[in-house]
Amino acid sequence: MAQPLNFVLHVPETPEDHGQEPSPYDESDVHDSFHQLIQEQSRWVAEEGLELQERERGAGAPQTTGSGSRIPPGPEDAGAPSTATLRILASMPSRTIGRSRGAIISQYYNRTVQLRRRVSRPELRGVGRSARPSLRLYDLELDPAALEEEEKRLLLVKELQGLTVAQRDHMLRGMPLGLAEKRCLRSVPVGLGRLQTHCRGGGGLGGGYPLGGVRSIPGPTLMPPVSPERRAGPQGGSGGAGLAGVGSSPAVAGSETPASCNSSLTRPCALPPGGPCGREAESLPYNMPLAYLFTVGVAFFITCITLVYSMSRSFGESYRVGSASGVHAVTVFCSWDHKVTQRRASRLQCDNIRTHLKELLAERQRRQGPRSACGRLRHVAVLGLVWLLCLGTTVGCTMAVYAFSELMIKSPVSADQEGALLALPVVVCLLNLGAPYLFRCLAALERQDSPVLEVYLAICRNLIFKMAILGILCYHWLGRRVGTLKDQCWENFVGQELYRLTVLDFIFVLLDTLFGELVWRLISEKKLKRREKPEFDIAGNVLELIYGQTLTWLGVLFCPLLPAVQIIKLLLIFYVKKTSLMANCQAPRRPWLASHMSTVFVSLLCFPSFLGAAVFLCYAVWQVKPSSTCGPFRTLDTMYEAGKVWVRRLEAAGPRVSWLPWVHRYLVENTFPIYLVSALLLAVIYLNIQVVKGQRRVICLLKEQISNEGEDKVFLINRLHSVYERKERSRAGRSQETERLVDHPDAW
Amino acid sequence: MGSSGSRLSKELLAEYQDLTFLTKQEILLAHRRFCELLPPEHRSVEESLQIRVSLEQILSLPELKANPFKERICRVFSTSPTRDSLSFEDFLDLLSVFSDTATPDIKSHYAFRIFDFDDDGTLNREDLSHLVNCLTGQGEDTRLSASEMKQLIDNILEESDIDRDGTINLSEFQHVISRSPDFARKHDPLFSCSAPLRLSCDRSHSVCPSKHPVREAFHC
Numbered sequence: 001m002a003q004p005l006n007f008v009l010h011v012p013e014t015p016e017d018h019g020q021e022p023s024p025y026d027e028s029d030v031h032d033s034f035h036q037l038i039q040e041q042s043r044w045v046a047e048e049g050l051e052l053q054e055r056e057r058g059a060g061a062p063q064t065t066g067s068g069s070r071i072p073p074g075p076e077d078a079g080a081p082s083t084a085t086l087r088i089l090a091s092m093p094s095r096t097i098g099r100s101r102g103a104i105i106s107q108y109y110n111r112t113v114q115l116r117r118r119v120s121r122p123e124l125r126g127v128g129r130s131a132r133p134s135l136r137l138y139d140l141e142l143d144p145a146a147l148e149e150e151e152k153r154l155l156l157v158k159e160l161q162g163l164t165v166a167q168r169d170h171m172l173r174g175m176p177l178g179l180a181e182k183r184c185l186r187s188v189p190v191g192l193g194r195l196q197t198h199c200r201g202g203g204g205l206g207g208g209y210p211l212g213g214v215r216s217i218p219g220p221t222l223m224p225p226v227s228p229e230r231r232a233g234p235q236g237g238s239g240g241a242g243l244a245g246v247g248s249s250p251a252v253a254g255s256e257t258p259a260s261c262n263s264s265l266t267r268p269c270a271l272p273p274g275g276p277c278g279r280e281a282e283s284l285p286y287n288m289p290l291a292y293l294f295t296v297g298v299a300f301f302i303t304c305i306t307l308v309y310s311m312s313r314s315f316g317e318s319y320r321v322g323s324a325s326g327v328h329a330v331t332v333f334c335s336w337d338h339k340v341t342q343r344r345a346s347r348l349q350c351d352n353i354r355t356h357l358k359e360l361l362a363e364r365q366r367r368q369g370p371r372s373a374c375g376r377l378r379h380v381a382v383l384g385l386v387w388l389l390c391l392g393t394t395v396g397c398t399m400a401v402y403a404f405s406e407l408m409i410k411s412p413v414s415a416d417q418e419g420a421l422l423a424l425p426v427v428v429c430l431l432n433l434g435a436p437y438l439f440r441c442l443a444a445l446e447r448q449d450s451p452v453l454e455v456y457l458a459i460c461r462n463l464i465f466k467m468a469i470l471g472i473l474c475y476h477w478l479g480r481r482v483g484t485l486k487d488q489c490w491e492n493f494v495g496q497e498l499y500r501l502t503v504l505d506f507i508f509v510l511l512d513t514l515f516g517e518l519v520w521r522l523i524s525e526k527k528l529k530r531r532e533k534p535e536f537d538i539a540g541n542v543l544e545l546i547y548g549q550t551l552t553w554l555g556v557l558f559c560p561l562l563p564a565v566q567i568i569k570l571l572l573i574f575y576v577k578k579t580s581l582m583a584n585c586q587a588p589r590r591p592w593l594a595s596h597m598s599t600v601f602v603s604l605l606c607f608p609s610f611l612g613a614a615v616f617l618c619y620a621v622w623q624v625k626p627s628s629t630c631g632p633f634r635t636l637d638t639m640y641e642a643g644k645v646w647v648r649r650l651e652a653a654g655p656r657v658s659w660l661p662w663v664h665r666y667l668v669e670n671t672f673p674i675y676l677v678s679a680l681l682l683a684v685i686y687l688n689i690q691v692v693k694g695q696r697r698v699i700c701l702l703k704e705q706i707s708n709e710g711e712d713k714v715f716l717i718n719r720l721h722s723v724y725e726r727k728e729r730s731r732a733g734r735s736q737e738t739e740r741l742v743d744h745p746d747a748w
Numbered sequence: 749m750g751s752s753g754s755r756l757s758k759e760l761l762a763e764y765q766d767l768t769f770l771t772k773q774e775i776l777l778a779h780r781r782f783c784e785l786l787p788p789e790h791r792s793v794e795e796s797l798q799i800r801v802s803l804e805q806i807l808s809l810p811e812l813k814a815n816p817f818k819e820r821i822c823r824v825f826s827t828s829p830t831r832d833s834l835s836f837e838d839f840l841d842l843l844s845v846f847s848d849t850a851t852p853d854i855k856s857h858y859a860f861r862i863f864d865f866d867d868d869g870t871l872n873r874e875d876l877s878h879l880v881n882c883l884t885g886q887g888e889d890t891r892l893s894a895s896e897m898k899q900l901i902d903n904i905l906e907e908s909d910i911d912r913d914g915t916i917n918l919s920e921f922q923h924v925i926s927r928s929p930d931f932a933r934k935h936d937p938l939f940s941c942s943a944p945l946r947l948s949c950d951r952s953h954s955v956c957p958s959k960h961p962v963r964e965a966f967h968c
Binding site for chain 2: 024080090092094095096097099169170173174175176178179180182183313326327329330332334335336337340343345346350351353354357358361364365375393677703706707709710711713714
């Protein structure tokens, strides 16, 4: 808008014009407080019988009034804005957008157009009277707002008729208008006049920012599957009924058919005649070892895709580009739960919110308050000491497990002493149970400022501990047990060990729930006479779930029924924990940033847990020699060789499947395509990072620009105040002058 | 339950279902509860759609009694010129916005209007301090101190007032609510998760299905 700087607004202020002027307070929804203030001022003006003067647009000097007037009763309060200023302020688009019917209709008109025509914004050239006030010359005196709103309403109704019934109803449901108005919009327009009589017409501005864009409601979060799916696979060997898992269960795939299939890999056609051998040239025999590997591989691949997808969605939702934390605003705006209807619960909620707000304020104070160098040094020293102690505990426990496992190797277990096999899992589970409590005690020494950081540190330490223990166990199985169990089935043994660990973990979780929560509550209520129930430790419980899932992933190759056991275990744990939670625990005092924590947990599930299991299985498949007395891989050097042998067989099978060996030789065995693909992916990731950085910078610039516009707005409002203040003062002065002249006519 | 005279017509019911987020059962239940507020001689269907119920009667509903925002809620949804009475359609609007299936957009829109105590289209400092006082409790001893209140409002304005004019308008409100990660998942300013203001079939029972504070805290 190219207006000269010293423009003067042409705002007629005669009292009679109140009814005809297009003011926002004609619309009953809007600006009640302004309405009152304006009424008071107008009443005062009318009582005094002052005639407000008119100013020509562009004129510099005020003109003299004509009529006589009484002296205005008292000095005007310098700070109180005048009627006209209030009127202008009340009609600012940013204040009317949520309230004025016209603004809402205009906003939803644009959304409907976007929905119908799939354009990002309606063409401004086409719309004669644009909705944006800055584009049509915002003319207060000539603003026929009534006509504008009716036009917009008709346009909206026409657009709505163009949508399907479902879309139209969806759009109408989401509009913040009353039911009666929505009914009007749904009806078919028969003419302007008819529409006016049916619906509530009237004043109100057609202004307001037409916000485009239908915000998409986020879809359901994809939960990673608990256990990888399995197609029809070979029978599980080690999932025995007993706790020790050792029994008369057959060795992994020890039946005849796989053996004959196996032997068919090395010797052509050992099968009885009439079988598939005769049709060898046309069909390929069922290769059981490869099918087994493929099943596990595909299951892991699907799990990996699901996990990565879920993690990236969580990341996308939690860490949006340019989003501020806004924790105070969100707490104040979103924390009241209107579900409560009891007065006592309502008071409890008030107490919780008050405590939370005070904690937030205190935390912000502490963060802003500068700490002395000595205090910081002390804090760092304490932190270092606690970390040292925790890591020391971890290393100590790892060495203990290693030593115990070596002891178990040295003292072989006879067939009737199978209970002794439970010793190692029991030791591991006991350590897993005790370490979190120890870490919690050590963390109490630290006295962290921020509770979120405390939680993250606790998660880190517990995770490092659990992964270290699992790591040493994996080394024990693949590194040592394979060597010592030369003539027996080491795969069986590993599968059974993992099964024992799973079941014992379940038992210890139940014991922990019993003692940690129930007994603690009873003790604290009866003996210590405290009414405080123990807090439910969310982080600890989630880490236990992650640990259990890691065990399942580790064992799925050797004990295919382990996922079924895991499902049953999870169902039982869920119900036990739920009962215990309701009966024994209180909610954590510190409210959870639910989405950030979910992101962290899904990332933990993906990175150390799933990746570790995948690495373990890759090593087992690629590098370790399968046992020679059992299993479908018994004739091979590594499990992976099953694929190679099959490819060689395919090559001999004929030209019809020659593309498979080609793919295998040039894309899988050859390292160059893999390097190329990795390099491309890295380049794509780098480009995306740069794009995100650029977006962040743009958001910062836009925020600065918006705050500059805000300054402009404040400047203009102050100018308005001062302009009208000057006008009032000069009017008051002139009326005083006139008064004096009237009273003392012979002063001339 | 109820005579045939107090049933809404099928067309009207279908229309209400199309235009609000409520199901048929909820609309019928709402109609029944609304009629119970009317004097016995005015309980026919036609009258129930025309007549308006005063604010005091709506505020006496058990679902709203303990809500510190009850008056603002009723005023926002009232379409009468003096904003002190609700018709049946206003009542349906109220229940629709507070239901499970309402979009976050419309919820944040109405939440803004409820929080705007002086109805000037923005949340200024007085609005915010009034809001915080409602949240922390009505007693004198439960309120925040003056310095805490000032600091809290300063922090809120710093986080959400993008154009630095000292007030939060609707766009800024919706921006801060929707950009915050917790909102995008489950929370919204009007009722997380389960349906608030779900009317009970029997007035003597309380609406809130669980009085367990743990369950309420874990409603995520």
